[in-house]
Amino acid sequence: MVKDGSCKIIRMTEDDLPEVMLIEKASFPAPWTEQAFRDEFVCPFSYPYVAKASDIHPSFVLGYICFWIILDELHLLNLAVHPVYCRQGIGRELLSFALKMGRAAGTQFATLEVRPSNIAAITLYKDAGFIPVGRRPGYYSNSKEDAIIMEYDFLKKVTDTEDMC
Ligand SMILES: CC(C)(COP(=O)(O)OP(=O)(O)OC[C@H]1O[C@@H](n2cnc3c(N)ncnc32)[C@H](O)[C@@H]1OP(=O)(O)O)[C@@H](O)C(=O)NCCC(=O)NCCS
Numbered sequence: 001m002v003k004d005g006s007c008k009i010i011r012m013t014e015d016d017l018p019e020v021m022l023i024e025k026a027s028f029p030a031p032w033t034e035q036a037f038r039d040e041f042v043c044p045f046s047y048p049y050v051a052k053a054s055d056i057h058p059s060f061v062l063g064y065i066c067f068w069i070i071l072d073e074l075h076l077l078n079l080a081v082h083p084v085y086c087r088q089g090i091g092r093e094l095l096s097f098a099l100k101m102g103r104a105a106g107t108q109f110a111t112l113e114v115r116p117s118n119i120a121a122i123t124l125y126k127d128a129g130f131i132p133v134g135r136r137p138g139y140y141s142n143s144k145e146d147a148i149i150m151e152y153d154f155l156k157k158v159t160d161t162e163d164m165c
Pocket of ligand 1 (some may be wrong): 078079081083086092112118121123124125
């Protein structure tokens with residue numbers, strides 16, 4: 001359904017929250033609360049977006065991304081895809097959307113934290129051009145797992161992932 005890029009990416013709204021929360025709870029051991037998403041809606045430097053199937057009306061949430069753009073940095077806060085729709089290119093589309101927004105805003109680098117055990121996400125980020133640049137010991141409070149810090153350099157040439165949208 002979305003392999004050919006047939007999903008639309010639009011700003012997340014209050015109406016999306018029930019579906020977003022279902023995905024969030026299915027995706028993370030320490031999910032964000034509804035209020036955490038609401039805080040992003042009113043944050044002036046936050047960009048919460050959802051991917052929806054463009055060929056279905058009324059459409060539903062396939063996945064979402066939330067990132068901050070502050071001065072020369074884009075920081076990725078959250079990215080998840082509905083488990084049923086994983087491995088269909090939606091995560092890559094959401095990430096490429098964020099990178100394109102960052103480039104348009106003139107950011108120089110993008111950063112994120114990821115669990116070392118999250119092979120799916122690490123593979124996605126590496127494919128997009130992110131590289132590991134450091135580690136935050138015990139970053140995840142629920143499991144005390146370290147975080148790998150990954151960085152994307154906008155000054156490099158445009159990657160295939162960024163090129164997708
Ligand atoms: C990580 C996540 C967002 C990926 O979304 P997705 O829509 O399934 O990813 P895509 O289909 O766009 O995959 C793009 C590439 O990522 C890599 N990838 C995705 N899932 C993978 C997996 N389970 N194992 C290995 N590589 C994987 C592959 O390189 C894939 O390309 P390919 O399908 O051509 O081989 C999704 O697995 C998810 O929601 N996970 C739970 C939440 C999460 O961990 N978020 C990240 C927090 S840092």
